[in-house]
Amino acid sequence: MTTFQIVVLALIQGLTEFLPISSSAHLILPSILLDWPDQGLAFDLVLNIGTLGAVLIYFRRDIGRMCGAWCYSLKTKQQTPDSKLTWWILYATLPAAVIGFLGKDLVEMYLRSGYVIAVTTLVFGLLLGWADFRAKRIKTEHQTGFKGAMIIGFAQVLALIPGTSRSGITITAALMLGLTREAAARFSFLMSVPIIAMASGYDLLKFILSEQSVDWQGLLIGAGVSFISAILCIHVFLIILNKMGMLPFVIYRVLLAALLFYVLS
Structure with a gap:
């Protein structure tokens, strides 16, 4: 990949x-619209490490306090x-960890198509909007x-x-359970730590066992860009969430699904 492709x-x-x-x-759009190559296992790994580092830094006080407790x-x-809260997050991670480990290859084989992504983008986007509209929004993450x-x-x-969308479906479920928008987002972000860490560990093991050549400069650029952009994303998302709720993201998902259906047709 070129440096431009890595950054994008x-x-x-x-x-x-x-x-x-x-x-x-x-991530499917560049490959469809621009015929970009697959980024490869090593690049996926460093992007995950970058986003993991972002959530660890942004919520460092919460995570430090939770780990101590x-x-x-x-x-x-x-x-x-x-x-x-820490125990709940650890228990809540188990279903995706187990099922993901057992079914990852099946998902890659049968569900990683443009039409599947377009349908799920639309359906779960509308579900997010419905949950946000109907939510009571009275609980904090400590009342989950x-x-x-486990739900x-x-x-x-x-x-x-x-x-x-991992964040989308977990926030949807949290809203349905009565959590406030901010509490739902915080629970989702905190849940991302163990699941991204496990996914990174799995990819690291696969990378060690593989014989791929490594572009270390490209990997460092990718990790740094994903880290910085993820921190900014978390900060801006929480601001938008408090002011406008989920509606902007629901509208965006509907438009994105329409675009995907159009380019795939």
């Missing part, structure tokens, strides 16, 4: 990973709101509960289908 793809990944608009729906709960057997966390966790499994 890293920007797409960083800007769409945490927005409820589906990164896979955007979780470790304290292991030692004393006493639970605090932060330790409970174990049952609620969000199983919803995250649907994100294995390209075009669904």
